[in-house]
Amino acid sequence: xxxxxxxxxxxxxxxxxxxxxxxxxxxxxxxxxxxxxxxxxxxxxxxxxxxxxxxxxxxxxxxxxxxxxxxxxxxxxxxxxxxxxxxxxxxxxxxxxxxxxxxxxxxxxxxxxxxxxxxxxxxxxxxxxxxxxxxxxxxxxxxxxxxxxxxxxxxxxxxxxxxxxxxxxxxxxxxxxxxxxxxxxxxxxxxxxxxxxxxxxxxxxxxxxxxxxxxxxxxxxxxxxxxxxxxxxxxxxxxxxxxxxxxxxxxxxxxxxxxxxxxxxxxxxxxxxxxxxxxxxxxxxx
Amino acid sequence: xxxxxxxxxxxxxxxxxxxxxxxxxxxxxxxxxxxxxxxxxxxxxxxxxxxxxxxxxxxxxxxxxxxxxxxxxxxxxxxxxxxxxxxxxxxxxxxxxxxxxxxxxxxxxxxxxxxxxxxxxxxxxxxxxxxxxxxxxxxxxxxxxxxxxxxxxxxxxxxxxxxxxxxxxxxxxxxxxxxxxxxxxxxxxxxxxxxxxxxxxxxxxxxxxxxxxxxxxxxxxxxxxxxxxxxxxxxxxxxxxxxxxxxxxxxxxxxxxxxxxxxxxxxxxxxxxxxxxxxxxxxxxxxxxxxxxxxxxxxxxxxxxxxxxxxxxxxxxxxxxxxxxxxxxxxxxxxxxxxxxxxxxxxxxxxxxxxxxxxxxxxxxxxxxxxxxxxxxxxxxxxxxxxxxxxxxxxxxxxxxxxxxxxxxxxxxxxxxxxxxxxxxxxxxxxxx
Numbered sequence: 069x070x071x072x073x074x075x076x077x078x079x080x081x082x083x084x085x086x087x088x089x090x091x092x093x094x095x096x097x098x099x100x101x102x103x104x105x106x107x108x109x110x111x112x113x114x115x116x117x118x119x120x121x122x123x124x125x126x127x128x129x130x131x132x133x134x135x136x137x138x139x140x141x142x143x144x145x146x147x148x149x150x151x152x153x154x155x156x157x158x159x160x161x162x163x164x165x166x167x168x169x170x171x172x173x174x175x176x177x178x179x180x181x182x183x184x185x186x187x188x189x190x191x192x193x194x195x196x197x198x199x200x201x202x203x204x205x206x207x208x209x210x211x212x213x214x215x216x217x218x219x220x221x222x223x224x225x226x227x228x229x230x231x232x233x234x235x236x237x238x239x240x241x242x243x244x245x246x247x248x249x250x251x252x253x254x255x256x257x258x259x260x261x262x263x264x265x266x267x268x269x270x271x272x273x274x275x276x277x278x279x280x281x282x283x284x285x286x287x288x289x290x291x292x293x294x295x296x297x298x299x300x301x302x303x304x305x306x307x308x309x310x311x312x313x314x315x316x317x318x319x320x321x322x323x324x325x326x327x328x329x330x331x332x333x334x335x336x337x338x339x340x341x342x343x344x345x346x347x348x349x350x351x352x353x354x
Numbered sequence: 355x356x357x358x359x360x361x362x363x364x365x366x367x368x369x370x371x372x373x374x375x376x377x378x379x380x381x382x383x384x385x386x387x388x389x390x391x392x393x394x395x396x397x398x399x400x401x402x403x404x405x406x407x408x409x410x411x412x413x414x415x416x417x418x419x420x421x422x423x424x425x426x427x428x429x430x431x432x433x434x435x436x437x438x439x440x441x442x443x444x445x446x447x448x449x450x451x452x453x454x455x456x457x458x459x460x461x462x463x464x465x466x467x468x469x470x471x472x473x474x475x476x477x478x479x480x481x482x483x484x485x486x487x488x489x490x491x492x493x494x495x496x497x498x499x500x501x502x503x504x505x506x507x508x509x510x511x512x513x514x515x516x517x518x519x520x521x522x523x524x525x526x527x528x529x530x531x532x533x534x535x536x537x538x539x540x541x542x543x544x545x546x547x548x549x550x551x552x553x554x555x556x557x558x559x560x561x562x563x564x565x566x567x568x569x570x571x572x573x574x575x576x577x578x579x580x581x582x583x584x585x586x587x588x589x590x591x592x593x594x595x596x597x598x599x600x601x602x603x604x605x606x607x608x609x610x611x612x613x614x615x616x617x618x619x620x621x622x623x624x625x626x627x628x629x630x631x632x633x634x635x636x637x638x639x640x641x642x643x644x645x646x647x648x649x650x651x652x653x654x655x656x657x658x659x660x661x662x663x664x665x666x667x668x669x670x671x672x673x674x675x676x677x678x679x680x681x682x683x684x685x686x687x688x689x690x691x692x693x694x695x696x697x698x699x700x701x702x703x704x705x706x707x708x709x710x711x712x713x714x715x716x717x718x719x720x721x722x723x724x725x726x727x728x729x730x731x732x733x734x735x736x737x738x739x740x741x742x743x744x745x746x747x748x749x750x751x752x753x754x755x756x757x758x759x760x761x762x763x764x765x766x767x768x769x770x771x772x773x774x775x776x777x778x779x780x781x782x783x784x785x786x787x
Binding site: 071072075076079082173176180181182183184185187188192193194195197201202203204205206207276277278279280282283286314317318321322324325326328329330 | 407408409411412415551579580581582583585586587588590591592594610611612614615618619621622623624638640641643644645646648686
């Protein structure tokens, strides 16, 4: 049973990471990026390219992928998405929806429909014996790294003037501009950070399982659930939202294997019913 | 509305192409104007629907190559009863979406007025067959075990359908192949199994026609904790159960991504079966590549390989020539669907060739019902099949061999059901490096 729950937590940490980038765009910038899942898949392909070209372990491709996605995110927000600010949620929704389709098809053309995976090397099968059972070294490492990624993101958005500027812009971009905040630049940086932290999720996903051009929307579902479970606007909420999802699935799996994914969705539904704002939603701040 | 959009774009594209062709013909031969009209009456149209994009895109990856090859081979048309017909193949992508399969079929039948519909892809073909049966247009489909195609549509082996036809293997073939492979090895006869909670998985796990009764009869003990949802991220429950009861053999039906998750978790949890035979996930080189050296020794069913000793009835190529033509043109490894899709096109063209009147739907449907054709996957026999409307394809057993440099090959290790196909390596009990 402990083995099951630990594995649930490890899967949950991955869901949290899927949600982390979305927690920034959806929760803090109040801008729904429907192409988030596809951008995770794109990052996974970039990591794959890097490992193929340089022959390195996928973990070491992280700086390279994060940097590229940072640039991509900045340009995307600056050139495209900033034009939708202040016109309600609909234009962003439509633009990112279209972007999702374009990205999927471009990846299909560029990388074919083959499922691909990042070779984890010897860490992939390494096990840590714990009495009667053993846990994987790789998932444990992912879990710890996820904690670190959340802590860094939280620090950036909660404790710096840049973070305050992002929140001010999403609350009222006109007043923010009057206060001397360069809203266009600030939002572009925020999306850039969102996409570069998503690169972590992408690499872990690729090392754990496989990805294909059409795999994005499925990741998107877990990302959304983690963000909403945790509560909009709360970075740590997303972390615990993802863990709750993973644990619920593990408990569901123990009851019956078909019940696993459903159990996660049921917990999500229950939280929506009884705490519509999410488990850790706070009215002000992170 | 979403259903109509792609349809209308197809029309406009085709109308454009059509008018361009007429324009060109007019310029080139304005003096003999009635001639193109005559030629047009002797044109046969083949509709081909496949999942070029979407979840099942790997099954259609070779389609552009195969269609191009067939179109070239049919440049001069086909001859039926001494009369020459042009053949036009209209291919449509159903995006692995059954709704699109339906609308694409309607479009092909009503606007393009095709003479026969061919389709592949486990998700959409039942809709294609239903539309064709309803409209009275002959069709041949493939890429789904026949039970999964026949029974959900309310068909029975005794009656079959009037216009809809299918060819593929059945669950009984995969069971006898797997059991035959496992029986040849020295194991403790304990099998851990994991099937998806979808129609194919339910058939595999069925207590009447699936693995459980067959394995009991063959003296195997089956450990199974229940069906799993496709797309699962955590298999620790199943793995713990198999490991704790000491299973020597691991089997199941997995999509490639799920299988990679399963296997990496199994290694972390210390589950080390001696034999791993998995359906679907290990069909494609890409699925094996995802696991690298860890996939060495894993086994699967084989529908087609370049070592099959058959020739194409259209291009005359041997299987090895077909595979190397694909590899030379695309730079990619051959995949098993190449043979099956090629055979589908062979069967469709043969129906038009042998029908009394290829422009008459009933006559083409009769031609399929009476067909016995040697294709690249072996003989497809609708005429003498005990299951009406279904021609069975035999399967062999294969084992992947991966070397430390990442090169991999699928060897045929078991051929009891398919004696024509030579065994290329012995079945070995070794998994991983």
